[in-house]
Amino acid sequence: MSATTVMTTPPLPAGRTLRLGLSRVAYEVRTYFRQGDSVFFTFLFPLVFLTIFSVAFSNVNFGKDAAGHVVTAADYYLPAMLAAGLLLSGLQNMSIDIAGERSDGTLKRLGGSPLPVFSYFIGKIGQVLVTGLLQAALLILVAATAFGVRLPSDPSRWLTFAWVFLLGVTTCAVLGIALSALPRTGKSATAVIIPITLILQFISGVYLQFNVLPIWLQNFASLFPLKWLAQGMRSVFLPDGFAVLENGHEWNLTGVLIATAIWLVVGLVLCRVTFRWIRKDS
Amino acid sequence: MTDSDAVVSVRALSKTYGSFTALDGVSFDIHRGETFALLGPNGAGKSTAIEILEGYRDRSGGEVSVLGLDPHRGGIAWKARLGIVLQNTGESGNVTVHEQLAHFAGYYANPRSVDEVIASVGLEEKSKTLIRKLSGGQRRRVDVALGIIGRPELLFLDEPTTGFDPEARRSFWDLITKLKSEGTTILLTTHYLDEAAHLSDRAGIIAAGKLIDIGRIDEIGGADSRIPIVRWRDAAGLQERRTSEPGAVVAALMKSGIEPDGLEIVRPSLEDVYLDLVASHEARQGNESVLENAK
Numbered sequence: 161m162s163a164t165t166v167m168t169t170p171p172l173p174a175g176r177t178l179r180l181g182l183s184r185v186a187y188e189v190r191t192y193f194r195q196g197d198s199v200f201f202t203f204l205f206p207l208v209f210l211t212i213f214s215v216a217f218s219n220v221n222f223g224k225d226a227a228g229h230v231v232t233a234a235d236y237y238l239p240a241m242l243a244a245g246l247l248l249s250g251l252q253n254m255s256i257d258i259a260g261e262r263s264d265g266t267l268k269r270l271g272g273s274p275l276p277v278f279s280y281f282i283g284k285i286g287q288v289l290v291t292g293l294l295q296a297a298l299l300i301l302v303a304a305t306a307f308g309v310r311l312p313s314d315p316s317r318w319l320t321f322a323w324v325f326l327l328g329v330t331t332c333a334v335l336g337i338a339l340s341a342l343p344r345t346g347k348s349a350t351a352v353i354i355p356i357t358l359i360l361q362f363i364s365g366v367y368l369q370f371n372v373l374p375i376w377l378q379n380f381a382s383l384f385p386l387k388w389l390a391q392g393m394r395s396v397f398l399p400d401g402f403a404v405l406e407n408g409h410e411w412n413l414t415g416v417l418i419a420t421a422i423w424l425v426v427g428l429v430l431c432r433v434t435f436r437w438i439r440k441d442s
Numbered sequence: 443m444t445d446s447d448a449v450v451s452v453r454a455l456s457k458t459y460g461s462f463t464a465l466d467g468v469s470f471d472i473h474r475g476e477t478f479a480l481l482g483p484n485g486a487g488k489s490t491a492i493e494i495l496e497g498y499r500d501r502s503g504g505e506v507s508v509l510g511l512d513p514h515r516g517g518i519a520w521k522a523r524l525g526i527v528l529q530n531t532g533e534s535g536n537v538t539v540h541e542q543l544a545h546f547a548g549y550y551a552n553p554r555s556v557d558e559v560i561a562s563v564g565l566e567e568k569s570k571t572l573i574r575k576l577s578g579g580q581r582r583r584v585d586v587a588l589g590i591i592g593r594p595e596l597l598f599l600d601e602p603t604t605g606f607d608p609e610a611r612r613s614f615w616d617l618i619t620k621l622k623s624e625g626t627t628i629l630l631t632t633h634y635l636d637e638a639a640h641l642s643d644r645a646g647i648i649a650a651g652k653l654i655d656i657g658r659i660d661e662i663g664g665a666d667s668r669i670p671i672v673r674w675r676d677a678a679g680l681q682e683r684r685t686s687e688p689g690a691v692v693a694a695l696m697k698s699g700i701e702p703d704g705l706e707i708v709r710p711s712l713e714d715v716y717l718d719l720v721a722s723h724e725a726r727q728g729n730e731s732v733l734e735n736a737k
Binding site (some may be wrong): 167168170171172173179180183187190191194195260261263264266268269270271273274275276438 | 522
């Protein structure tokens with residue numbers, strides 16, 4: 161043969177799944193912010209809605225706290241928009257993004273490279289974590305500075321915020337990866353995914369006040385994670401007196417934890433079973 | 443009966459989609475350090491074959507071994523030894539050329555230098571440009587760069603030079619020659635027969651899912667297909683004679699003392715040989731189906 165040297169490939173170093181996962185996070189975050197439409201429809205969308213509701217309902221009285229302060233539209237909608245942000249950045253953006261990557265050949269290229277599938281998942285979940293955190297920080301900042309929302313001072317409330325946020329963002333990202341298998345093509349992805357997330361937002365107390373929905377609808381919404389995430393967020397930002405408006409008349413953080421954790425496990429199992437780099441033989 | 447020196451070994455490979463047969467009993471070996479071209483018309487089954495070897499598609503029958511493993515079972519360590527340049531790519535490309543290559547380099551244990559690879563595909567000036575802003579031919583060069591960044595032992599090139607201008611094609615040829623000298627084994631498909639002739643040691647020709655010929659580039663089609671053709675023009679029109687002694691034919695022509703019009707001696711190129719092979723295969727298939735229908 162004409163070969164002058166015999167090529168051999170050195171073995172791959174250990175721990176590369178995590179290292180490559182972190183390298184994917186940086187790569188994913190960078191590309192996310194270069195994609196104008198996803199920045200608008202998932203990153204800034206909750207902020208736009210918080211602004212609309214705060215302005216549109218500026219004369220509406222949502223109740224009073226124990227000290228007699230009026231709860232404004234901005235106060236009331238901040239937790240709802242934080243929950244919506246988790247759903248949009250996690251589930252909606254992720255599923256549409258991955259369906260697109262499957263159609264345009266990105267995943268085919270990755271599937272032919274030595275990138276472990278778990279590194280890819282770490283990258284996606286990390287991206288949602290980073291963008292979700294920035295989104296939540298921006299929402300809270302604008303709510304506090306532009307709309308005069310009084311933020312909780314009790315550290316235990318911020319602790320609740322931290323775990324609801326982390327659990328919510330992970331669950332939504334994992335469910336997004338799982339749902340990405342649903343659209344047949346990248347082009348149909350928005351048409352398949354957006355109705356799901358839109359209906360969830362309407363029945364889970366994001367746009368409409370949850371306590372005015374009929375009880376059967378409240379019970380139906382309780383099957384899905386968004387209702388619980390919104391409830392968890394309300395427990396952080398609304399006065400304690402508002403707990404009586406919840407289905408069950410309490411914040412029920414245990415319920416939030418259990419319902420979301422179940423969806424996290426369901427999502428993980430679905431990812432493991434359904435995720436493919438490419439649709440074989442298509 | 444497998445060759446121990448074979449990097450790729452394919453035996454009686456078949457692939458069917460429902461009632462359609464994409465590949466039918468294809469067998470070939472690719473030896474270490476060799477460049478092998480798989481040629482054939484559109485839809486003949488070249489990409490199906492290459493994607494089975496890359497592990498993207500399942501086969502319907504036959505045996506396949508790539509770097510000693512069934513691609514079906516190829517894991518991460520196996521993929522780390524391959525370089526794949528797919529036929530179609532259309533990623534959103536929100537990263538620069540340099541970012542993309544630096545990122546992919548991280549997947550491999552012993553990658554090539556990012557800047558050297560960018561230079562070798564002639565994209566130094568586009569290094570900081572977003573991939574989506576590149577032209578089709580430039581994006582194709584990024585594909586090639588991604589294929590070689592991991593210092594692969596075996597490189598798959600599925601129509602790598604589509605959209606290249608002649609200059610880019612020439613520098614691509616130089617790059618492949620360099621990879622060959624470093625010992626890379628290469629499987630190439632291309633529609634440019636001059637490219638196949640220039641780059642590959644051996645070629646296989648696929649038509650309608652069957653391997654119709656295989657051999658060294660200068661042996662494809664058999665010795666008869668290389669017999670030169672003498673052409674000239676006289677009062678009766680264009681004359682053509684296939685002969686292994688073209689000099690004698692020309693000498694005989696010159697006896698009349700008149701310089702023949704448009705005289706040329708042509709040695710069939712790989713392209714001529716290839717076109718003859720495919721045409722005669724299609725004609726045979728046509729005859730067979732006529733016979734089938736007559737039964």
